[in-house]
Amino acid sequence: MARARLKLGEILVKEGLLTEEQLQKALQAQLVEENKLGEVLVKLELVTEKDIALALGKQLGIPYVSLSKGQLKPAVDENLENLIPPDFARRYRVLPISRHLNSLTVALVDPSDLMVIDNLKKITGCEINPIISTHSEIEKAIDIFYGRQDLLKEAIDNSYNPQESGLETLEEVSEDESLSLDKLIAKAEEAPVVKLVDLITKQAVEERASDIHIEPFKDKLNLRYRIDGVLHEIAPPAHYLRPALISRIKILAKLDIAEKRLPQDGAFLVKIGERVVDIRVSVVPTIYGEKAVLRILDRSQVPLDLKGLGFESKELEIFKKVIRSSHGLVFLTGPTGSGKTTTLYAALNEIKSPTINIITIEDPVEYRFENINQVQVKPQIGLTFASALRSFLRQDPDVMLVGEVRDLETAQTCIRAALTGHLVLSTVHTNDAPTAVSRLVDLGAEPYLLAPSLLLVAAQRLVRKLCPDCKEPYEPTVDFLQRNKLNKDLLYRPRGCERCNNTGYKGRLGIYEIMVISSKIRNLIEKKTGIEPLREAAREEGMLTLWESGMQKVAAGITDVEEVMRVTLVTEKD
Secondary structure (H helix, E strand, C coil): CCCCCCCCCHHHHCCCCCCHCCCCCHHHHHHHHHHCCCCCCCCHHCCCCHHHHHHHHHHHCCEECCCCCCCCCCCCCHHHHHHHHHHHHHHHHHEEEECCCEEEEEECCCCHHCCCCCHHHHHCCCCCEECCHHHHHHHHHHHHHHHCCCHHHHHHHHHHCHHHHCCCCCCCCCCCCCCCHHHHHHHHCCCCHHHHHHHHHHHHHCEEEEEEEEEEECCEEEEEEEECEEEEEEECCCCCHHHHHHHHHHHHHHCCCCCCCCEEEEEEEECCCCCCEEEEEEEEEEEEEEEEEEECCCCHHHHCHHHHHHCCCCHHHHHHHHCCCEEEEEECCCCCCHHHHHHHHHHHHHCCCCCCCEEEECCCCCCCCCEEEEEEEEEHHHHHCCCCCCCCCCCCHHHHEECCCHHHHHHHHHHHHHHHHCCEEEEEECHHHHHHHHHHHHHHHHHHHHHEEEEEEEEEEEEEECCCCCCCCCCCHHHHHHHCCCCCEEECCCCCCCCHHCCCCEEEEEEEEEEEECCHHHHHHHHCHHHHHHHHHHHHCCCCHHHHHHHHHHHHHCHHHHHHHHHHHCCCCC
């Protein structure tokens, strides 16, 4: 007699992944939401996608496969991309893996869905041999196999043919002419425009872009993504769509679409798969119309663990020790986009505790933390860094994070707070660590107060990491190795492949210049010595420069020499 097949919930309970009480809670929620039990369990964060796939595979007697282990890679030269159309694959989350005679192996999220299996049989003419994987891994594998830009490319190509796309040309108007607001809203809400904005945003998130630039010029529209700190041009939509595209973005960000003369800022949320992504919007008027920049804040892509930021082991030990101090000032310095905020967030994540009161003042609040009190700057109502700091001191804080020191009042308040028993973390814009001291003094901070309050200054940059799938080794010259004190026979450089969009790079990592404020450096600050004596003293005490920190990443095969030169603005050492 055949053994009865266990239900999904029963398997999860049996495997110890779920309690009976949690299962009953999910079953009650399922009655309300009318979703599959697995989807409800993941939404309630009771189990992960992988837990569901493994349990469902066990329930159905179907093997689990993983993208990270190379098991979701379709066979080549078997015409699989034509066997299952990309639209069908994306809609039902199915991926053809291999074909043998009349048997087709297909990866599915839910192999128990008999309707999908039946449809696969009809469109392929094959018997289906199902295997199982997670929703997110199959989506990524589909993007790799069919090409991530297919849908966006099709939408952009259609934009050049208004009749086929269902759009009518929205005629251009001069600055002096009035444009019907109702007509503009109607165009912005048309399905092709909505779809185009959604696809532009979705692809940018999938490509790990930090920013989307939509730029108007006289006879064209530019579309660019900033990926790993570098802008890349993307095939743009037709120029006539600019007013409708910008209006659609304004509607999403709750901006005034009738206002085209002044800059505006806003935000909206998008859900891509299981990820909720925050999009910050900035619109500014140019001579050819409004330009929009969409900044993508994807918390799932931000490492909030200090170990993953790029610190060398000794640097990490020093930094962790300093941020656990009971009082003092810690500054991160570097240009915009160098990762300062991420490092500060990782520091807060490291030290947060029920026993510590942490409060922040930021512009903007980029990521939200539990059990940390975060305040957004609002200069229009008088809520500035300086005014917030004054109030913070009455909130019994242990740790304060100040987004940026821009003026004397903020600098003085930070120093006083540090001297009166608070740990203050902040940023300042300078090129290296020693120059941060000079910058604070230039703002008007008194050296005799700054010196005893300062604990550490860390300059940082972000270097692109070489793609692990295609980086290639080469033999550096003996002269180069000697100049940079490297003991390596082989270094690596970028080549380019499909996985990195032929850039040769994938992801970024920090390089750091950490200046610990020792007694000697403190005395130099009090004596108002210049930057060079500070730098020399820090170097004598073991501080690595940004170039030297970068060269350690080069020696480890993580990045290449040209990338370190690009971000440090330093040429090879003579």
